[in-house]
Amino acid sequence: MEIYFTDKKLQKICQSSKLLKQKFGQLAIKIQARLADLDAASNVTELTAGRPHPLLYSRQGQYAVDLTNMIRLIFEPANDPTPKNPDGTVDWKMVTMVRIVEIEDYHE
Numbered sequence: 001m002e003i004y005f006t007d008k009k010l011q012k013i014c015q016s017s018k019l020l021k022q023k024f025g026q027l028a029i030k031i032q033a034r035l036a037d038l039d040a041a042s043n044v045t046e047l048t049a050g051r052p053h054p055l056l057y058s059r060q061g062q063y064a065v066d067l068t069n070m071i072r073l074i075f076e077p078a079n080d081p082t083p084k085n086p087d088g089t090v091d092w093k094m095v096t097m098v099r100i101v102e103i104e105d106y107h108e
Helices: 008-014 017-024 027-040
Strands: 001-005 061-065 072-077 096-103
Touching: 001 008, 001 027, 008 017, 008 096, 017 096, 027 072, 027 096
Parallel strands: 001 096
Antiparallel strands: 061 072, 072 096
């Protein structure tokens, strides 16, 4: 899949092992692994590591993979237009481009 980022700062951090380690410590290794998983997949439904799952409620239309019990790598479709199911939800099996939104504990 093609990977984009919501802002240049997040992109710079995610594309630098040094900056990732400075900001996230040992979690940097998992972040790099999940980004590699995204890069290797043809579409979102091919992801298997990190308990990939669509988000609900105020985050509907986004997807996440676990980095720890609470911290997630959160992304959204970057395809234009966004592939949709007949019910209006995102058709994740057709999403081939993603935009990394954030890396955080969204449960707080």
